[in-house]
Amino acid sequence: MQTGIVLLNFGEPSTPDRDVVLDYLTRIFYDNASLEEADSEEAAWERSRELAQRRLPGLMEEYEEIGGSPLQEQADAQAEALAAELADRGHDDDVEVYRAMQFMEPLIPDVAEELADDGVDSVVAVPIYPLCGPSTTVSSINSLESAIDEIEGYDPDVASLTGWHRSPAYNRIRADSIAEFADDEGVDLTDSDTAFVFSAHGTPTKYLEEGSRYDQYVEEHAEALARMIGIDDYEIGYQNHENRDISWTEPETEEVVEEIGRNDEADRVVVEPMSFMHEQSETLVELDIDLREDAEEVGLDLHRVPVPHDDLRFPELLSDLVEPFLSGFEPSYYNLRQCQCRDEPGTYCMNAGLQPQ
Ligand SMILES: C=CC1=C(C)c2cc3[nH]c(cc4nc(cc5[nH]c(cc1n2)c(C)c5CCC(=O)O)C(CCC(=O)O)=C4C)c(C)c3C=C
Numbered sequence: 001m002q003t004g005i006v007l008l009n010f011g012e013p014s015t016p017d018r019d020v021v022l023d024y025l026t027r028i029f030y031d032n033a034s035l036e037e038a039d040s041e042e043a044a045w046e047r048s049r050e051l052a053q054r055r056l057p058g059l060m061e062e063y064e065e066i067g068g069s070p071l072q073e074q075a076d077a078q079a080e081a082l083a084a085e086l087a088d089r090g091h092d093d094d095v096e097v098y099r100a101m102q103f104m105e106p107l108i109p110d111v112a113e114e115l116a117d118d119g120v121d122s123v124v125a126v127p128i129y130p131l132c133g134p135s136t137t138v139s140s141i142n143s144l145e146s147a148i149d150e151i152e153g154y155d156p157d158v159a160s161l162t163g164w165h166r167s168p169a170y171n172r173i174r175a176d177s178i179a180e181f182a183d184d185e186g187v188d189l190t191d192s193d194t195a196f197v198f199s200a201h202g203t204p205t206k207y208l209e210e211g212s213r214y215d216q217y218v219e220e221h222a223e224a225l226a227r228m229i230g231i232d233d234y235e236i237g238y239q240n241h242e243n244r245d246i247s248w249t250e251p252e253t254e255e256v257v258e259e260i261g262r263n264d265e266a267d268r269v270v271v272e273p274m275s276f277m278h279e280q281s282e283t284l285v286e287l288d289i290d291l292r293e294d295a296e297e298v299g300l301d302l303h304r305v306p307v308p309h310d311d312l313r314f315p316e317l318l319s320d321l322v323e324p325f326l327s328g329f330e331p332s333y334y335n336l337r338q339c340q341c342r343d344e345p346g347t348y349c350m351n352a353g354l355q356p357q
């Protein structure tokens with residue numbers, strides 16, 4: 001049996017190229033077309049192009065500020081590190097690691113073709129989004145499964161792993177990265193003059209109304225990490241993309257930070273970008289540049305925790321997560337259950353059936 005582990009990511013342009021960024025944005029808006037009514041596929045596509053054109057100058061400016069996104073490079077390194085770890089565990093011949101992006105090359109349908117060409121007969125999809133969301137985790141798996149279905153004569157076993165933020169090893173990586181960063185910056189997290197903000201990528205509330213529990217995952221994960229790093233007081237903020245007239249998760253990170261400063265609650269704020277496993281425009285521009293300016297305007301020093309994308313324990317964690325699928329074990333033995341965010345056979349997660357804490 002030849003197994004292909006497919007690491008699924010959002011993708012982001014590595015260079016600030018207008019045409020590339022326009023196509024990237026169009027794909028994102030089209031994938032989220034259900035947020036608005038459209039009379040036809042063609043109308044939805046046109047609307048996506050229109051939204052992309054409108055957002056293009058702002059996003060180009062962001063990529064120009066950082067010289068393109070490091071997301072792809074970091075995702076490649078994670079895939080290589082996972083392959084090396086699996087080879088160390090004896091999976092050098094029977095397993096290949098692939099990475100596919102929702103909105104950038106290598107696009108998911110192209111990677112599905114590659115799986116077919118390579119004769120992969122067992123596919124394990126692992127979205128690198130620790131907090132399971134509809135437009136990311138679920139959508140990326142749906143895209144991979146439909147791309148595979150469209151390839152004539154190709155019918156591999158397909159399994160996928162959705163939410164994994166409850167993994168103890170993951171929580172340890174994240175908590176250590178916060179504590180080590182605070183130490184390096186000389187910041188005492190328990191000092192009453194230090195405020196702590198978990199910043200999560202936001203989501204349109206329509207997706208929550210349709211059943212996504214993303215906001216609950218954000219809340220329970222923030223609570224778990226706060227306990228691990230020994231703080232009682234913290235805030236949660238969302239980084240939203242308000243390009244359409246729709247409502248998103250509240251409060252926004254920017255508002256949370258401005259309020260801390262205006263109310264003179266602290267001298268400094270530590271911000272943990274909890275939804276991401278890569279550095280990208282949301283961390284390098286929205287937090288490091290834009291939010292820092294907002295914080296300074298209200299008298300706060302901002303300390304942004306780096307994303308632990310290259311933590312040496314991350315490939316071990318991913319290997320532990322995929323081993324049940326490679327070794328023919330019953331997933332429930334490893335506390336993996338039928339995913340409820342994507343209630344399809346072969347989709348497992350660590351969240352289903354347990355109440356948020
Ligand atoms: C759970 C929610 C989301 C996560 C996590 C997420 C990750 C993520 N997003 C980008 C970059 C962009 N996202 C954009 C749009 C967008 N993102 C989400 C949700 C999550 N994204 C949604 C629902 C949407 C669609 C918005 C809409 O249709 O109106 C965009 C384009 C829009 C913009 O910037 O204004 C970008 C770019 C990355 C890199 C990323 C990585 C994990």
Ligand SMILES: [Fe+2]
Pocket residue numbers: 201241
């Ligand atoms: Fe996004």
